[in-house]
Amino acid sequence: MYPYRIAFALALSLAWWPTVRSADPAGALVIVGGGKFPTAVRAEFFKLAGGPGKARIVVIPTASETADDPKATEASLKGWRDLKPAAVQVVHTRERKAADDPAFTAPLRDATAVWFGGGDQNKIIAAYRGTLVEKELRKVLDRGGVIGGTSAGAAIMSGLMIQGGTAEARTGPGFGFVPGVVVDQHFVARDRIGRLRGVLGKNPTLVGLGVDEATAAVVRGDTVTVLGDGTVTAIAARSAAAAGEEKVYKAGEKIDLAALRPVTPAKSR
Numbered sequence: 001m002y003p004y005r006i007a008f009a010l011a012l013s014l015a016w017w018p019t020v021r022s023a024d025p026a027g028a029l030v031i032v033g034g035g036k037f038p039t040a041v042r043a044e045f046f047k048l049a050g051g052p053g054k055a056r057i058v059v060i061p062t063a064s065e066t067a068d069d070p071k072a073t074e075a076s077l078k079g080w081r082d083l084k085p086a087a088v089q090v091v092h093t094r095e096r097k098a099a100d101d102p103a104f105t106a107p108l109r110d111a112t113a114v115w116f117g118g119g120d121q122n123k124i125i126a127a128y129r130g131t132l133v134e135k136e137l138r139k140v141l142d143r144g145g146v147i148g149g150t151s152a153g154a155a156i157m158s159g160l161m162i163q164g165g166t167a168e169a170r171t172g173p174g175f176g177f178v179p180g181v182v183v184d185q186h187f188v189a190r191d192r193i194g195r196l197r198g199v200l201g202k203n204p205t206l207v208g209l210g211v212d213e214a215t216a217a218v219v220r221g222d223t224v225t226v227l228g229d230g231t232v233t234a235i236a237a238r239s240a241a242a243a244g245e246e247k248v249y250k251a252g253e254k255i256d257l258a259a260l261r262p263v264t265p266a267k268s269r
Contacts, residue, residue: 027141028220029177029263030148031157033185034118035213037079037150038228040251044218046083049113050148052261055085058111062092062127063119063152076117094123099131108136112145116153122163124156134175146254147177154185159204162195169195178219180237180261181207187233190213196235204238207260218253224255236260 030045057080059073061113066072073090080088089107098104108114114137116124128134140147147157155161160182161174169184184196184201187210196208211217212230226232226249234255235243239262249255 001242025138025141026144027258028146028218029141029157030146031154031178031183031209031211031217031219032140032148032228033154033211033213033215033230033232034151035186035189036229038214038216040215041227042079044216044227045113045115045146045148046080046085049085052084053081053086055113056087056089056111057085057113057115058089058107059115059117060091060124060128060153061117062094062124063118063121064117065091065119067117067119068094080137086087094127096127096131099128099133105132105136106228108133108140111140112196113141114145114147116147116149116156118151119152120163121152121155122172123175124152125172129173129175137175137177141177144150148216151185154183154243158183160199160206161208162199165195167198169199171189172198178209180205181209183217184208184210186213188230193233200235200238200244202244205258205262207237207240208235209233209255210235215251218263219257222257224249224257226251226255227255234260237262239263 017059028048061067061073077088089096091107093099153175156174157177158174159176159179160171162184163172182199184192197209200206200208209217210233217226217230217232233251234247236245239245241263
């Protein structure tokens with residue numbers, strides 16, 4: 001058995017609470033549904049990171065099968081370096097011991113932005129969930145930075161993460177950067193509405209966000225702004241006032257997550 005699979009089995013045993021919300025962090029999330037990376041989406045992520053000469057970007061390629069190939073990883077950095085940030089660094093391991101090493105996580109302590117590439121989301125969670133890396137990621141958001149990801153890098157944003165599956169999803173713990181929300185990606189291109197609705201049917205307090213390819217859901221607090229070429233489908237929690245209502249949003253439109261979340265019962269006097 002591969003080491004990351006063993007670690008992932010251990011990660012699954014850790015507790016997770018997908019509907020518990022703490023104070024919203026100061027930062028932002030850029031959740032991309034895979035496929036092409038539109039210029040407008042990259043530009044927005046870079047702006048949120050601080051822009052030319054200020055952005056300090058950490059790229060985490062761990063989901064990719066080629067993440068251990070230095071040449072492949074270096075080639076993937078060109079798009080970021082062309083924007084002339086202050087720094088672009090790579091953080092990658094498949095070993096949880098390394099992910100708990102302060103020296104390994106040092107680039108994250110100075111980062112204004114973190115980008116997760118595509119591949120297999122389970123590899124990311126197996127390597128980093130419950131480690132010092134995860135703690136440093138949360139600090140990036142707390143100090144007003146941005147975390148983004150595409151495809152697998154989008155899936156990890158959920159507290160209850162879709163691990164895979166076609167007609168019926170397999171689920172497990174994610175990072176929960178966007179609490180109370182389940183994210184699915186390649187949404188229209190791979191006809192995943194049934195898969196996401198199946199997850200929500202079993203978890204009636206969760207909101208669903210289906211992000212299509214070449215499209216981003218930019219999350220700040222409870223406001224989601226759509227960017228890119230496709231659409232984002234928002235599905236209200238079954239226990240919300242909107243009770244499972246589904247709506248499709250295109251570029252420039254905004255989604256109010258608060259309106260899609262479960263209704264909080266009024267306290268008796």
